Amino acid sequence: MGTDITLQNVWFHYYPNTQAKENWAVKDVSLTFSQGEYISIIGSNGSGKSSLACLLNGLFIPSEGKLFINGTAIDSDQDRWEMKRRVGMIFQNPDNQIVAPSVLDDIAFGMENLGVTREDMQIRIQQVLQQVGLTGFEKKEPHHLSGGQKQRLAIAGILAMQPDVILFDESTSMLDPDGRNSILQLMSELHDVGITVIHITHQASEAFRADRIIVLHQGSVMLDLPKKSLYANAAQLDQWGLDVPLSIQLHQALRKKGWQVSDKVESEEQLVSELWTLM
Amino acid sequence: MSRIVIGQFMPGNSILHRFDPRAKLLFVFLFFFLIFFVNNISTYLVIYLFVFFCIGLSQIRIRLFLGSIKPVLFIIIFTSILHLVMTKGGTILLTTPFFTVYEEGVRQAAFISSRFLILVVMASLLTFTTSSLDLTDALEQLMGPLRKIRVPVHELALMMSIALRFIPTLWEETEKIKNAQLARGANLESGNIFKRLTAYIPIFIPLFLSSFRRAEELAMAMEARAYRGGIGRTKFRLLEYKRKDYMLIVIFLLLVIGIGWLRS
């Protein structure tokens, strides 16, 4: 069945009555996230990424505007609670999202909240342990896991709730390169099995793994593009305080210098083959 | 990080480890009451035999029990001395210009310290052979009926479990901050007690602040995982009474009968 999330002119602020509307955390955002997409949301510090994420899984309630799941407006607390099963969220700090004193109990936590039967829990736990590569860690205590393993445990806990969408809010930023790569790899695998992956990040190179990229700046959506259109628009990225990936910088520098590089380049591979023919 | 904390769970597979935690908890609880009916040498002998039998069954080294007695040793010695010099009765064993020791005083001192020792050893037996998670579960279930009078049993159990989850994390963090302050020239080891306490302020303040941040983030993460209190919640951890758990009732009754018969 799946989960499509639609935001319609959504505004949000932590203290709505005390702030002028131009300072709100999320300003007039209208977006649709369809089942199975792989999306990155990038933006500088304080651009409203986390606030947007919390709106998407029902942790926050829009101050203005509406949120729809599969076309149905989300209004009641019950709706928002049900939304949390559909939309899982992985946070930045690996330590502060593990609730229970052992791997098994932590994976069970979300399922317990949903009222899953014990028999189902056993089955799902084995499945998700395998999926995230933590089989054999059942009895481990969280503080004996590495950062990457903790994040994978958090992902397992969400997967066990069988969500349609998983939000990653800078979930790789506190990890070492190995941990980071294992999580990025896992995101791709989740996308391959049909889960909508929404990855919030600072890192342009990570963002470019997604198929669609959304740029936020001061609470508003600046760009919402499929990845292949980004080369043409990348010049704008640094005006919002974002770093432009090296290949894009190169592409633009070459064009500026008068080299005959096509402006239709859509990916790094294409750029390489363009350069190859120039040589 | 391999310090042995007093009363820390010692994983094992002895019969004592395998009893249901609720059964053990109840047994120890009732046993504590029973101790107060023990009042002569033969009943103390029965109890001592029983306790040594349990220690043997637990397959845990005696040294660890001595470790848990150490912190209360001072209280034991202190009350024993009080009883030795204060209690009157029976024949006089020793006379000094300051105090007189009577036979009854020696008896009382021996009994009181025995009582202390037995309480501590039984409590240690419980915590050595039961993981804290199991204990939490057992408490949650045994206190279940208190829900009727609005005791937030589920929340209390969850708090305990979260505390268990975060104690090692906070401990590591404390060490980190401590090292960071030492590297900045903090002096934690010398000076009088007041100086040393104030030296620890720069360690506790960052720890406090970070704990609040953790708590806030954890609350968010719990809510994101659809937590909304105890309603409609199922439990993954399952406790099941087995036949051997009912044996504990028989053993307890035997103890009661034995002591009831032998006490004076």
Ligand SMILES: Nc1ncnc2c1ncn2[C@@H]1O[C@H](COP(=O)(O)OP(=O)(O)OP(=O)(O)O)[C@@H](O)[C@H]1O
């Ligand atoms: N708990 C809060 N209370 C009040 N204001 C907040 C709170 N959290 C964020 N804000 C404000 O809301 C705005 C958007 O913050 P948000 O955390 O959504 O940004 P972000 O893009 O996730 O930033 P970062 O990259 O630092 O995580 C900022 O101006 C911030 O100061």
Ligand SMILES: [Mg+2]
């Ligand atoms: Mg953020």
